[in-house]
Amino acid sequence: xxxISLKCPNxxxxxxxxxxxxxxxxxYCMSAFTQGEIESxxxxxxxxxxxxxxxxxxxNLYLCPSCGAEIVADxxxxxxxxxxxxxxxxxxGKMTGDMMPDDVIPFQIDRKEAEKRFLDYVQKKRFIPxxxxxKKQIEMLSGVYFPYWVCDSKSQGTMDAEARNMRVWRMGDxxxxxxxxxxxxxxxxxxxxxxxxxxLKKANSELIDGVMPYLLKDAKPFQMGYLSGFxxxxxxxxxxxxxxxxxQDIQKxxxxxxxxxxxxxxxxxxxxxxxEPKEKIWSYVYLPVWTITYKGKDGKVYxxxxxxxxxxxxxxxxxxxxxxxxxSGAIAAVVLVLGLIGGYFL
Amino acid sequence: MINLCxxxxxxTKICHAEEHRDEESFQNKSYKTILLSIILILTMTIPVFGMxxxxxxxxxxxxxxxxxxxxxxxxxxxxxTGWDIIVLSIADAGGKxxxxxxxxxxxxxxxxxxxxxxxxxxxxxxxxxxxTGEAIYYLTDARISDVLDASFAAASSxxxxxxxxxMITEVVAxxxxxxxxxxxxxxxxxxxxxxxxIEPIEAMIAVVLALVVxxxxxxxxxxxxxxxxxxxxxxxxxxxxVHLTKEEDRFVHQxxxxxxxxxxxxxxxxxxxxxxxxxxxGSSGRSHGGGSRGF
Numbered sequence: 001x002x003x004i005s006l007k008c009p010n011x012x013x014x015x016x017x018x019x020x021x022x023x024x025x026x027x028y029c030m031s032a033f034t035q036g037e038i039e040s041x042x043x044x045x046x047x048x049x050x051x052x053x054x055x056x057x058x059x060n061l062y063l064c065p066s067c068g069a070e071i072v073a074d075x076x077x078x079x080x081x082x083x084x085x086x087x088x089x090x091x092x093g094k095m096t097g098d099m100m101p102d103d104v105i106p107f108q109i110d111r112k113e114a115e116k117r118f119l120d121y122v123q124k125k126r127f128i129p130x131x132x133x134x135k136k137q138i139e140m141l142s143g144v145y146f147p148y149w150v151c152d153s154k155s156q157g158t159m160d161a162e163a164r165n166m167r168v169w170r171m172g173d174x175x176x177x178x179x180x181x182x183x184x185x186x187x188x189x190x191x192x193x194x195x196x197x198x199x200l201k202k203a204n205s206e207l208i209d210g211v212m213p214y215l216l217k218d219a220k221p222f223q224m225g226y227l228s229g230f231x232x233x234x235x236x237x238x239x240x241x242x243x244x245x246x247x248q249d250i251q252k253x254x255x256x257x258x259x260x261x262x263x264x265x266x267x268x269x270x271x272x273x274x275x276e277p278k279e280k281i282w283s284y285v286y287l288p289v290w291t292i293t294y295k296g297k298d299g300k301v302y303x304x305x306x307x308x309x310x311x312x313x314x315x316x317x318x319x320x321x322x323x324x325x326x327x328s329g330a331i332a333a334v335v336l337v338l339g340l341i342g343g344y345f346l
Numbered sequence: 347m348i349n350l351c352x353x354x355x356x357x358t359k360i361c362h363a364e365e366h367r368d369e370e371s372f373q374n375k376s377y378k379t380i381l382l383s384i385i386l387i388l389t390m391t392i393p394v395f396g397m398x399x400x401x402x403x404x405x406x407x408x409x410x411x412x413x414x415x416x417x418x419x420x421x422x423x424x425x426x427t428g429w430d431i432i433v434l435s436i437a438d439a440g441g442k443x444x445x446x447x448x449x450x451x452x453x454x455x456x457x458x459x460x461x462x463x464x465x466x467x468x469x470x471x472x473x474x475x476x477x478t479g480e481a482i483y484y485l486t487d488a489r490i491s492d493v494l495d496a497s498f499a500a501a502s503s504x505x506x507x508x509x510x511x512x513m514i515t516e517v518v519a520x521x522x523x524x525x526x527x528x529x530x531x532x533x534x535x536x537x538x539x540x541x542x543x544i545e546p547i548e549a550m551i552a553v554v555l556a557l558v559v560x561x562x563x564x565x566x567x568x569x570x571x572x573x574x575x576x577x578x579x580x581x582x583x584x585x586x587x588v589h590l591t592k593e594e595d596r597f598v599h600q601x602x603x604x605x606x607x608x609x610x611x612x613x614x615x616x617x618x619x620x621x622x623x624x625x626x627x628g629s630s631g632r633s634h635g636g637g638s639r640g641f
Contacts, residue, residue: 127567163595173607180600187592193585210577253582261588314578317571324567332560339552 004090005065006038006228014066014087016229019107019308024225038225062091076200079145079232088228095224099234103150103219104286106226107143107308114290114306115141121313122304127327129320132297139301140293143308145232145286146208147199149239150216151246152191154279159186159258160272163265184262190254190275197242199235199284204303207291210314211307214287218309222286232286239282250277400424405437405468407506416507419514427521429481430461433510439467444474445636453632464513465638466506473501473509474638475517477623482635483525485517486621490637493517502641528621532633 006015006024013028015038024033062071064082071091072083079090095101109117115138122133163182168175194216198205220226254275262268288308296302296318304315400420401413408416416433423431432452439447444467452458460479467474473494477485485493493516500509529540569575623635 125571127571158592170607173609174604175607176602176604178600178602181598183594183596183598185592185594185596186590188588188590191587191589192582195580206573206577210573212578213581249580253580253586257582257586257588261590261593314573316573319568319571321568324564328560328564328567331563332556335559336552336556339555340549343548343552 002093003062003065003071004092004224005087006225009033014228015225016088017106017226018229019110020113022106022108024228035223035225039223062089062093064089074202074233076147076202076233076236077231078234079227079230081231088230090224090227090232092224094234098284100284101147101222101286102283103216104145104222104226105214105216105219105288105309107230107288109288109290109306109308109311111141111143111290114143114292114308114311117311118290118292118304118306118313122317125317127320127323128318129297132318133294137295137297138292139295140291142291143230144289144291145227145230146203146289147233147235148285148287149197149199149235149237149242150283150285151195151197151239151242152193152281152283153195153246153250153277155190155192155250155254155275155277157186157188157190157254157258157275158273159255159262159270160184161186161259161262161268161270163262163268165266182265184265184268186258186261188258188261190257192250192253192257195246195249196285196287197239197245199237199239200233201236203233207303207305207314208289211289211305211310211312214307214309216285219285227286230288235284246280247277251275400431401433403433403435405435405466407435407466407468408510412507416510416514419511423514423518426518427481428460429479429521430458431514431517432461432463433514434463434465435506436465436467436469439469443467444470444472444638445476445634448474448476449634462517463636464510464517466501466509467638470640472638472640473497473513474636475513476634476636478632478634480525481517482530482623482625482633483528484520484523485635486528486623487635487637488621489520489523490623490635493520494637494639498639498641528623530623530625530633530635532625532627534627 007013008015008026008029008031010031011026011029013026015024015026015033017023018025018032021032023035024038025031026033062073063069064071064085064087066087067082067085069082069084071080071089073080073091077091078094079088081087082089115135118138118141119133119135122128161184163184165180165182167178167180170176194213196212196214196216198209255270255273258273258275259268259270290306290308292304292306292315294302294304298318300318302316302318304313306313400417401408403413420431420433423429434448434451436444436447442450444465447467448463448465452463458478460481461477462481462485463476463478465474465476475485475490475493477490493513496516497509497512500506500512527540529538531538625633625635627633
């Protein structure tokens with residue numbers, strides 16, 4: 001099994017992917033290299049690990065290309081840092097064949113920026129206890145590439161509906177109501193793109209789904225180098241597991257699309273709708289997430305995820321009950337006064 | 347603060363201040379007591395109505411027992427409604443109608459805020475009701491008519507106590523019916539005033555609504571912070587397209603229905619659902635509602 005680490009052609013130091021410049025930076029001599037330069041100048045170093053004679057060799061035994069120490073990692077880990085020398089290591093051996101991602105959205109937000117955005121987001125929230133969030137309490141801030149399945153679908157849809165238009169007018173003492181009934185039919189080709197599903201069992205789906213959406217049009221073809229300096233995991237859920245869910249989604253959103261194409265009526269009731277998925281293209285994609293572990297002043301640990309491309313933050317927030325109820329009470333008082341005034345005059 | 351006055355030398359500020367304070371406070375005290383006693387006297391001179399003037403039997407239609415019974419009924423009715431209810435019988439109306447006589451009698455001498463006067467006029471041979479203040483809205487023209495209907499028979503047959511008693515009972519019944527939606531129409535000026543009040547039911551609705559908002563907003567915010575509302579939901583906005591191969595909108599049929607709109611009975615605004623109380627200006631400038639029926 002092979003591991004990769006990128007070496008700086010100038011000084012031999014480790015190259016890390018820098019989200020701010022979208023290039024590779026050497027931590028020691030501060031030189032910067034683009035993706036193209038990396039590929040042409042420095043052939044990616046590979047260190048093949050010596051396989052032992054016995055059959056008890058675990059397929060997960062990796063050695064750090066810099067210091068030779070054993071890499072400690074989960075079954076699904078594809079990029080990490082050496083436990084001993086802290087150099088970034090990309091476990092390329094785990095991404096061979098169909099385990100090689102199709103696309104990746106490289107980190108656009110670097111560590112400092114992530115921290116800043118997190119604190120900004122959290123401090124703006126109105127109902128958290130005062131001065132709860134502090135930079136120093138951030139226990140852990142890790143940039144991780146999580147594996148996702150992205151599905152683009154094409155379907156054939158048909159819809160039958162009944163629509164009505166009403167007209168009311170008066171002549172003298174009599175009120176006339178005219179109702180026009182229509183039979184509406186729609187049929188066509190529907191495209192639903194970028195339906196994204198988490199592909200890692202051990203991931204907290206709620207947290208990493210919560211930071212979606214990603215701008216997938218900015219995804220790049222996968223290159224191992226992007227992972228350098230971050231953690232990464234490979235998938236352990238196959239797309240077949242999502243077949244049913246995606247079919248349901250296609251039904252739901254397809255129907256909505258067709259329904260929205262019926263315009264100009266007072267009321268519409270759908271009699272029959274059939275959506276048949278004709279084509280599903282699955283892509284295996286790595287998406288960037290900053291995971292944040294925060295130790296709150298109340299002793300509880302809070303988890304947040306931050307979208308590595310858009311900066312969206314997701315996670316459970318601590319609540320200052322006092323502020324919530326005071327605000328609620330103020331609004332309720334206004335409603336009460338308005339209600340009483342209304343009652344007085346009616 | 348230095349308090350220098352012509353008579354004293356400012357030997358020590360403290361001493362003088364104390365002296366002056368005593369003088370001042372003494373003056374203040376006497377002003378205060380005078381003011382308080384004036385207020386006290388004034389409040390005592392406001393006539394406390396409803397004491398012993400409830401039954402005015404000028405025509406001597408009721409004996410002592412009847413008067414006592416009616417007084418008891420009146421007290422009960424007043425306790426319930428909060429109005430001043432008077433029973434009046436007239437021997438000689440001096441050319442006025444029963445209502446005008448009552449107006450002149452009461453408006454000049456006494457202050458009634460909200461009340462009803464039940465009248466049996468032996469001179470004009472009519473029974474009448476006169477309403478003031480809040481009672482105007484509770485006793486609409488229609489309701490007064492009903493009350494007089496009920497009391498009319500007893501008066502015709504000479505049972506005056508019974509007639510008064512019925513009037514009182516019916517007046518209380520009108521109070522129970524409430525005044526929502528009723529309005530007063532002033533004959534002289536043509537002005538219309540709606541009954542303005544906060545009915546208990548409306549207050550309750552307002553409170554319930556406020557409570558719902560209170561709990562709703564609180565729970566909503568807490569739920570959002572605790573992520574109870576789910577996170578991201580796929581939205582097909584920029585990520586979808588529809589290419590229609592068949593788009594048919596076929597007209598099937600049309601139906602026309604009609605209904606007759608019932609004519610509105612009330613002439614004034616708010617006539618729908620509200621009862622009208624016709625009101626006139628009295629001799630003292632106060633307006634009264636009411637009605638009469640000859641027997």
